[in-house]
Amino acid sequence: FGVRNGIPGPLVNPLLWLSIGLILGATVMALLSNEFKWKKPNRELFMFALIGGTLMGIGARLAMGCNIGGFFIRAAGGDPGGWVFFAGMGGGAYVSVKFMTWWTSRQLNLDDFDIDMD
Structure with missing residues (x-):
């Protein structure tokens, strides 16, 4: 971001990857159990x-x-x-x-x- 404020950049922030993993994991499990559908x-x-x-x-x-x-x-x-x-x-x-x-x-x-x- 160009400013050194102690906050990690978005691509190295572990909370970003935790959120992405949670969403992807839930999506994969819903697809595998045939429970995924758009509502x-x-x-x-x-x-x-x-x-x-x-x-x-x-x-x-x-x-x-x-x-x-x-x-x-x-x-x-x-x-x-x-x-x-x-x-x-x-x-x-x-x-x-x-x-x-x-x-x-x-x-x-x-x-x-x-x-x-x-």
Whole structure:
């Protein structure tokens, strides 16, 4: 990149090769087990993925990293911000599970089958 900042170039960065290997390995296994096929999501699932990815990106930026840096490292170091992150992550997970339960029951019309999701 022309700047010496201590960060390895993209072609020698091990995380790049880890990501590429993970994607290629999953693709090869899906092909070998005849489970690989292209799927086009409907508009509703596309919007859920777009909104969810955006919210996760915003959360990662607010936490200044992933859950490892946001909670584990901070809480182990005695930083109360780690526990605030944990509370936010737990609250977000709770709301997400409740929303997905509601959405799934709406999609499958579970009320007709007398299935209790609680």
